[in-house]
Amino acid sequence: MSQTPLSTTPASAAVPRGLAESHSLVMALVGSGGDGVALLGDLMLRMAAQQGLYGMMVQSYGPQIRGGESAVILRIGRQETVYEGDRTDIFLCFRLADLKRFQGAVRLHPQSVVIQEESDTGDLPEWIGRSDRETYRYPFAKIENGIEVPGDPKNMLALALLCRVLGWPAALAREAIGHRFGSRPDVLGRNLAAFDRALAAAPPPPFPIAPGTGRSLFAETGNEAIARGAITAGLRFFAGYPITPSSEIMETLIDELPLAGGCVVQAEDEIAALGMVLGASFGGVPGMTATSGPGLSLMTEMTGLSSMAELPAVIVDCQRAGPATGMPSRTEQADLYHAVFAGHGDFPRAVLGVFDVVHAREVMYKAFTLSERYQLPVLVLSDAYIAQRRQIRAPVEDSRVPPERLVWKPGMGPARFDVGGEHGVTPFRVPGNPEGTYLAAGIEHTQEGYPTADGTIHQQMNAKRFRKLEAIARDTKDWFRTLGAPHAPRGIIAWGSQYGLMKEWVAGHPEYRVFLPEILHPFPIAALDAWRKNLESAAVVEMSYQGQLHRTLAGLTDLSGVVSVTRSGGTPMKQAELERLLDERRS
Amino acid sequence: MKAKDYRSPLEPVWCTGCGDYGVLKGLTQALADLEIPPERLAVISGIGCSSRLPGYTRSYSFNSIHGRALPIATGLKLARPEITTIVIGGDGDGFSIGLGHLPHAIRRNPDVTYAVLDNGIYGLTKGQSSPTTEVDFKRSRGLAGPDERPLNPVLLVLSSGCGFVARTHAGNLPHVRETMRAAIRYPGFSFVHVLAGCATFQTPSYAQEIYERCDMLPEGYDPTDFAKAVEATRGERFQLGVIYRRDPEALPEGALEPAGVAGIWQPRGGGVSEDAAHEE
Numbered sequence: 001m002s003q004t005p006l007s008t009t010p011a012s013a014a015v016p017r018g019l020a021e022s023h024s025l026v027m028a029l030v031g032s033g034g035d036g037v038a039l040l041g042d043l044m045l046r047m048a049a050q051q052g053l054y055g056m057m058v059q060s061y062g063p064q065i066r067g068g069e070s071a072v073i074l075r076i077g078r079q080e081t082v083y084e085g086d087r088t089d090i091f092l093c094f095r096l097a098d099l100k101r102f103q104g105a106v107r108l109h110p111q112s113v114v115i116q117e118e119s120d121t122g123d124l125p126e127w128i129g130r131s132d133r134e135t136y137r138y139p140f141a142k143i144e145n146g147i148e149v150p151g152d153p154k155n156m157l158a159l160a161l162l163c164r165v166l167g168w169p170a171a172l173a174r175e176a177i178g179h180r181f182g183s184r185p186d187v188l189g190r191n192l193a194a195f196d197r198a199l200a201a202a203p204p205p206p207f208p209i210a211p212g213t214g215r216s217l218f219a220e221t222g223n224e225a226i227a228r229g230a231i232t233a234g235l236r237f238f239a240g241y242p243i244t245p246s247s248e249i250m251e252t253l254i255d256e257l258p259l260a261g262g263c264v265v266q267a268e269d270e271i272a273a274l275g276m277v278l279g280a281s282f283g284g285v286p287g288m289t290a291t292s293g294p295g296l297s298l299m300t301e302m303t304g305l306s307s308m309a310e311l312p313a314v315i316v317d318c319q320r321a322g323p324a325t326g327m328p329s330r331t332e333q334a335d336l337y338h339a340v341f342a343g344h345g346d347f348p349r350a351v352l353g354v355f356d357v358v359h360a361r362e363v364m365y366k367a368f369t370l371s372e373r374y375q376l377p378v379l380v381l382s383d384a385y386i387a388q389r390r391q392i393r394a395p396v397e398d399s400r401v402p403p404e405r406l407v408w409k410p411g412m413g414p415a416r417f418d419v420g421g422e423h424g425v426t427p428f429r430v431p432g433n434p435e436g437t438y439l440a441a442g443i444e445h446t447q448e449g450y451p452t453a454d455g456t457i458h459q460q461m462n463a464k465r466f467r468k469l470e471a472i473a474r475d476t477k478d479w480f481r482t483l484g485a486p487h488a489p490r491g492i493i494a495w496g497s498q499y500g501l502m503k504e505w506v507a508g509h510p511e512y513r514v515f516l517p518e519i520l521h522p523f524p525i526a527a528l529d530a531w532r533k534n535l536e537s538a539a540v541v542e543m544s545y546q547g548q549l550h551r552t553l554a555g556l557t558d559l560s561g562v563v564s565v566t567r568s569g570g571t572p573m574k575q576a577e578l579e580r581l582l583d584e585r586r587s
Numbered sequence: 588m589k590a591k592d593y594r595s596p597l598e599p600v601w602c603t604g605c606g607d608y609g610v611l612k613g614l615t616q617a618l619a620d621l622e623i624p625p626e627r628l629a630v631i632s633g634i635g636c637s638s639r640l641p642g643y644t645r646s647y648s649f650n651s652i653h654g655r656a657l658p659i660a661t662g663l664k665l666a667r668p669e670i671t672t673i674v675i676g677g678d679g680d681g682f683s684i685g686l687g688h689l690p691h692a693i694r695r696n697p698d699v700t701y702a703v704l705d706n707g708i709y710g711l712t713k714g715q716s717s718p719t720t721e722v723d724f725k726r727s728r729g730l731a732g733p734d735e736r737p738l739n740p741v742l743l744v745l746s747s748g749c750g751f752v753a754r755t756h757a758g759n760l761p762h763v764r765e766t767m768r769a770a771i772r773y774p775g776f777s778f779v780h781v782l783a784g785c786a787t788f789q790t791p792s793y794a795q796e797i798y799e800r801c802d803m804l805p806e807g808y809d810p811t812d813f814a815k816a817v818e819a820t821r822g823e824r825f826q827l828g829v830i831y832r833r834d835p836e837a838l839p840e841g842a843l844e845p846a847g848v849a850g851i852w853q854p855r856g857g858g859v860s861e862d863a864a865h866e867e
Contacts, residue, residue: 268691272658279662431647434626439642440649
């Protein structure tokens with residue numbers, strides 16, 4: 001991405017005296033499908049990144065994914081941002097009727113700036129709270145004979161108004177618009193004209209933000225970070241099937257994997273996707289697929305094959321809410337059981353969890369390290385909240401060498417599935433090696449790979465395969481994060497995208513410490529037990545109806561006295577809700 | 588190299604009289620004819636009686652799971668284009684549980700040979716009807732719905748746009764050898780329908796009837812004529828030979844050159860050099 005250096009006036013120059021600059025602010029942008037709310041958010045985020053500000057943006061669509069209402073929540077601040085915030089500082093709405101579906105997502109306070117469509121004469125709903133400042137009204141919609149007709153791009157009008165609110169220079173916005181539409185001069189001209197028209201309107205109320213460092217940062221989504229992290233980790237073959245909310249992993253790889261010498265196939269279904277990955281892996285080439293819950297269900301048998309035939313494979317699951325079709329665009333943490341336990345028969349696999357966009361790249365390196373080193377499937381659990389989030393981060397510097405598979409060379413000796421291998425790992429025979437021919441099999445096999453129905457051999461082979469899991473548990477005993485003071489009396493155990501909420505929570509609640517596993521299976525249980533000494537109270541906080549992490553941990557350690565604070569997915573948990581849930585469970 | 592050099596030490600578990608023996612023999616002869624080094628050969632299967640075949644070959648072979656050999660072979664071929672890749676399977680594996688993959692493998696057109704050993708029955712699970720089981724047999728088992736007719740796999744493959752379509756009979760060894768050789772040599776996805784009777788769940792008289800229903804394609808038959816090929820797949824009788832062969836240079840309109848991994852990226856430990864690519 002080219003970063004045009006910009007000479008910008010500090011934002012503070014445009015700020016009226018007496019109004020304090022905020023170090024972090026939250027914007028909520030609501031409209032109908034086609035209003036371009038998502039693009040508006042993207043442009044704002046890009047402008048923040050160019051100024052050296054951090055931030056994140058989350059989107060919400062209707063259940064049908066395309067069309068319908070659309071909302072964007074944008075938080076911008078001077079520090080790395082992984083939580084969307086609790087109160088709305090700037091609220092912009094193109095159509096009040098669209099607001100209904102986002103109940104709870106917008107929360108005004110007395111200083112909030114509200115920008116509304118001029119022809120929307122109704123009152124704001126009660127639940128949104130109220131601001132003491134006067135609502136700013138602007139004619140975004142072009143109305144003829146009482147009917148809305150196509151007019152100026154609403155998002156460009158809004159972009160100009162928001163620049164005025166924040167005190168951001170118009171040049172920065174024009175550069176962002178140019179970056180987006182530069183290849184289509186007529187579209188660019190139309191958008192710039194709309195921007196300039198609204199810029200000349202009466203100014204909206206200000207809500208200035210403190211300037212950034214001026215050193216430009218960049219924004220990427222969780223899905224982009226997963227794709228790019230995988231390439232750095234050695235990925236050279238990807239097969240996938242479109243599914244919300246993971247599709248952008250495949251789309252990013254279609255653009256970027258060939259540049260690294262790899263290839264991408266859009267498979268006919270998820271079974272074929274993982275099958276192709278295993279075919280490539282059988283050929284010695286590191287492979288990956290990415291999906292969401294329904295696709296992971298279809299991949300279950302193939303996951304067992306990956307473990308049984310000892311073929312490395314990385315499987316990313318961007319969790320969405322519910323079984324069957326569920327709520328595709330909504331987030332949840334209810335695929336944990338599936339990732340850890342799904343499949344017939346006994347077989348080892350590892351399961352990792354993603355905390356945020358920045359962590360996604362690190363997790364992918366770890367996933368490929370385990371998968372290639374131990375020749376088994378590694379599942380990576382992301383979720384809609386991370387996958388679809390665009391987050392500003394510092395530029396990436398990663399010069400690590402991709403992990404290597406232990407490969408067989410002529411004269412090396414051991415059979416492909418020798419039961420004596422160290423940690424259960426035996427040298428991988430890459431096709432092309434003379435004398436290395438063997439049979440890979442999903443059927444239980446002898447050390448040479450030949451089919452067997454001998455129970456004693458089955459027991460030995462299980463022992464061989466599960467020795468790998470024991471070795472992984474030793475390698476990964478430190479794969480977790482903690483937050484808060486080490487001796488804080490109250491403890492929370494959480495995982496995945498709850499990281500953002502937890503980071504915010506401990507900042508305001510010094511009586512809490514938090515444990516977040518990076519690897520969910522095999523779970524770093526000894527580290528958890530060491531961390532939870534001398535706690536007065538403890539809770540497992542997650543987003544699944546059953547409390548899947550809590551129940552999983554109960555099978556690994558004595559969990560008496562540790563309460564389960566959980567609910568189904570949908571919208572991400574906020575601080576107020578966490579506080580209420582913790583109180584309820586304590587009493 | 589001789590045919591026996593392409594055999595692994597493993598002895599087949601097939602029943603005496605099984606048609607699959609003939610295919611194993613004809614295939615290994617074809618591989619010897621083509622002088623494909625075993626280390627540059629992959630034989631991949633799903634699950635079923637015939638899917639045991641890869642284990643009996645000396646190659647990088649893969650006996651995977653039911654119905655999924657084609658995606659695995661596609662992934663391997665894209666990742667390692669220099670490996671000669673052959674898929675072996677049965678009618679249940681390929682035309683029932685795995686059928687969804689077949690037209691997609693065809694339209695991707697990897698240089699993979701797919702031979703379906705069709706005995707019209709599920710042998711491994713002891714005699715259930717398959718997608719190619721004939722109506723009388725199903726009726727005798729009380730299975731048939733009002734119109735549960737068998738698939739015509741060759742017509743299906745042709746209509747999906749497969750560039751090479753052939754049929755042979757396991758009992759005609761020289762023809763199996765010749766057909767497999769031609770299929771493997773074809774640069775693109777090639778399909779071979781092999782009639783291979785089941786010695787246990789079909790009567791000898793039925794096997795004889797199938798054999799007698801086979802005809803060689805007539806002298807002067809033009810396999811590049813698609814309409815003729817479609818005609819040859821219809822009716823009660825089985826036409827043996829290369830039913831359709833599209834000029835491999837004449838990729839369907841809009842088709843792209845296949846792009847793989849290994850041309851630009853060498854897998855670690857593969858020990859493969861560019862010039863060792865299989866000679867056509």
